[in-house]
Amino acid sequence: MAKKQATIQDIARSLNITASTVSRALNDHPKIKKTTKELVWEKARELNYQPNSIAASLRKGKANTIGMIVPRVNRHFFSNIITGVESVLNPAGYNLIICQSEESEQKEINNIDTLIASRVAGILISISLETSNFDHLRKVLGHNIPLVMFDRITDELDVCKVENDDVSGSYDLTRHLIEQGYRNMMWIGGSRRFNTYHNRFAGYRKALAEIGIDAEAMPVYEGNISLETTYEFMCDYLLHHPLPEVIFSASDYMAMGAIMAIQEKGLKIPDDVAISGYSNEPFAALINPKLTTVEQFSKEMGKATARLLLEEILAERDEMIPRKTILRPKLIVRESTLRKSSQSQDTNKTSGTKPAGKSK
């Protein structure tokens, strides 16, 4: 039953040459005669030979595999990053092991262990929201495995990083709100312990400070970043508080939860209250009204992350210098924040009238 797989030995034997020659031929080594190469290739095909990359990895001490840890794959933001990463790594001969931390520190630690055990050539990680201790990442470094962090990063580690310029993305968005004439604002977002929300708030505060408004003096809701939780919070909030002119939501999902609560109350967006999101999730262009948000170029982020890692790997760790790539996000103005007066006026920003969703 369990037929043996052909090995280079088998090829060697049936060609009366040695395994080393076969190995070299298969790897297209320059000093092997063209004719021998062809013989080997032919025989390999004949025997249905498939290289055993496990053996090769063991011998070489490194696998042609990269590990990637994300909180979840079913987030457009992350799955697009994955696509970007693969578009750089695959052509370079690497393949990806993708792990999900599911926002759990323990799972992240387990993931790291299996990746180290797999002797991956490098690791890409966006840390879970729960992670507060970074010893597992230090361990990676201790094993001399190049590490690149993206999006959710920490200052505690001195490694290559790729991040979005959340401060400026948020600043630009807030400037837009100010230009529309809004002054009375409300912030909703995830905990500011995390770099992303921290920075988005910083951009918001900065823009407001420039016109003499103190962001902290207006309502600030920090909470669970799920649609459902935000929906519930908002239903309750609307019962007991006056309406702001505009809600700055640091997440599209939170914005969506708020929108559902608002519309259920019979309020109109943006007439009664305007709202903006962050991330440009696919649904942002599909809902009514279309949501003003910030595009993060996640696929580009994936490419940048992968490129940084490849450089690290090729540099062979002679004194690596931790580098940082910062990506500039882009404001996407749509209906949800446009004042009546300016609804018709065509800004030079993306307007999203035409369908812009991802294809299926």
Add this chain to the structure above:
Amino acid sequence: MAKKQATIQDIARSLNITASTVSRALNDHPKIKKTTKELVWEKARELNYQPNSIAASLRKGKANTIGMIVPRVNRHFFSNIITGVESVLNPAGYNLIICQSEESEQKEINNIDTLIASRVAGILISISLETSNFDHLRKVLGHNIPLVMFDRITDELDVCKVENDDVSGSYDLTRHLIEQGYRNMMWIGGSRRFNTYHNRFAGYRKALAEIGIDAEAMPVYEGNISLETTYEFMCDYLLHHPLPEVIFSASDYMAMGAIMAIQEKGLKIPDDVAISGYSNEPFAALINPKLTTVEQFSKEMGKATARLLLEEILAERDEMIPRKTILRPKLIVRESTLRKSSQSQDTNKTSGTKPAGKSK
């Protein structure tokens, strides 16, 4: 610089025992003294030992790795399947290498080759739309690697399969449309060469046939399944053809494209024309009007697929019997197909008034 990683040999040496004992101790072998085990574990920690699973895999002839090929990871349907697969495979000690075919037959072939080279313990695949030849999958079988197909399957291969009962999902949906009083329908979907669209059309036709209507006699559009293409098609279609009472779209994305074209024309849904989708993408519950669609339980599909593979792997291939799991999808009735008269009436089907999106 490049510090050597500790091996079981190192542990053995510093404990004056042999590598075999260390190996057994680390694997918690029953016939090793408790005290030796503890010595070994302690020393392992002390030396920062991390097992080398490459070496283990080489020795064992199999990796504890499963390969999975999907068209794209940034589709909720597929990324949820991945989540389901991992929830079964990880506890069983396997980790996943995820590959994307990007709907290209050639990439799929390449993916298969790298997975075979990695000596994965099994492969899960949902074939690309482009794939018409299945030799690469036969090669997998030839290498004695268990293969399970899911969602996009083919009859040409005699392997384990997991699929959705698209016929009945589509049938149920069509019955709902009929009950709402619609008769004059239009079908839009992907090419019926693919099992999913073929079967969805079959369910549609069957339900209509039961009331004496010939589905083929009404408009049928088969085309590219992207939102954008469908939008363009629909803009054009609306210019030259009379409006049906309802559009049965075999994909949520296509439905969304059609909706945008319809609304842009100033037409009201469902008053002027009703529409339904398929797959229950997250946006389906978020748009206005909320979209009637079919939930496919993708996470469950992932679990079922993984379970089937695990059984295959454990069965050690003594005459494997190809088995098939068929999942029953569920109709989700929402506003986009409800007739005025019945808008208030609460069916016992899921109505989707409360937010039902995935959390972020």
Add this chain to the structure above:
DNA sequence: TTGTAAGCGTTATCAG
């Protein structure tokens, strides 16, 4: 241009 031989880190088998 090709052959020889050693070894990557484990685990399985057989012995004791």
Add this chain to the structure above:
DNA sequence: CTGATAACGCTTACAA
């Protein structure tokens, strides 16, 4: 309960 030994399939000095 533990040890000795071989082997998994490949790559790579070094030699020829």
